Amino acid sequence: MSKIHIPTPLRQFVGKQAAVEVTGATVAEAMKALLTEHPELRRHLYTEDGKLRAFVNVYVNDEDIRYLQKEETAVKDGDNISIVPSIAGGMA
């Protein structure tokens, strides 16, 4: 089991949870498990042709998967997967 950390703006789509436990040997499998359980998340994370959106980064522990094996990056038991979208707030 690994843990996927859900950022605040997307928690409304996963029953307000801060993290979701999933099983999967790769990032792609873990994300698939997450989206099967919470299908409403899909359009926020993936484009219509199934690519991760450009303003959403995925990390395994503290490494950006773009610099590992992307969505084929291996995930071990106890790893932390983080979804980190860009947020803009500050002034208003």
Added chain:
Amino acid sequence: MATTTTEIPVTLNKDEILRYSRHLIMPEVGMEGQQKLKAARVLCIGTGGLGSPLALYLAAAGVGTLGLVDFDVVDYTNLQRQIIHSTADVGRKKLDSAADKLTAINPYLNLRTFDARLSSENALELFREFDIIADGTDNFPTRYLVNDACVLTGKPNVYGSIFRFEGQASVFATEAGPCYRCLYPEPPPPGLVPSCAEGGVLGILPGLVGVMQATEVIKLILGVGDPLIGRLLLIDALGMKFRELKLRKNLECPVCGTHPTVTKLIDYNQFCGMRGEEKSVSSGVPEIQVEELKRRLDAQEDVFVLDVREPHEYQICNLGGHLIPLNDLPKRVHELDSSREIVVHCKMGGRSAKAVEFLRQAGFTKVRNLAGGINAWSDRVDPRVPKY
């Protein structure tokens, strides 16, 4: 590393030596460090939630030249977190209000105010006059503008961002480190990520993140410690958890990569799709004005009012409408009768426009958006309805 380009040797007078004594006795700052602070020129973009603590602490710490860019006016809803402004300042220009507080804290401060919206036309010229840029803005077009202008002028971008009870901080665009675009090449499409005005923000959070930005600015000036270069700090105030992610310089980055495609400032509103959003909200769906809704309700005509805000917003004020939050609409659409005339509202008209679009696609033909939302109702029909 950011160092000052000022040639004139900086000295401290007797009053300043006393004022900064708690810095001067620290070996990490000392007289040399305090002189570096005095010689430094820092530009704060925005004097809002992040800019308030940022500017207050930088002024107190003895940063010699502080620039502020803002065009906004203090509003009553700002006071919950924008601590540089006080109740008596409501209606004043944020720059004037901030200038009063900052010069009261430190009369030795050389304060430079720029009463303008930061734009592709003025950013480069402005940034060249400073050593470090601190980004306290609230929207994607300005975030990308600040980043690109920092890369193009070679100034570090001390970044902070907040949403509800979550924050991010980093230092971008140093010579060796990544920039904001290395992390996020493109902004989210409008409407997919809620804005602060829609999503809210815990008042103390900009304090926490703004002080982190001030800390990074001071470390860059002094050249001490480990700045947040190549690291993204994630702050979860609710869990009081801090996590750190590694950031890398992306060789394919469109602005700081080896073959940059962005070599001058662009139209950031267009880049972030802002114009498209305005169009789809205002022109796409049929609207009804608040005065007409009032008249029809008073005449007891059959109008079904649908409120698509969140339950906690309904508690603040409501028009007695049927509450289905926008995100629940697809699974609760069966609660609505498509043969009746429906008026949909939210706070300002953005979410309800999306709801109207959805309902029309679902086959509802007699559905209209309340222009301006419940805020317009408060302004033009019933001032007893509180605005938020």
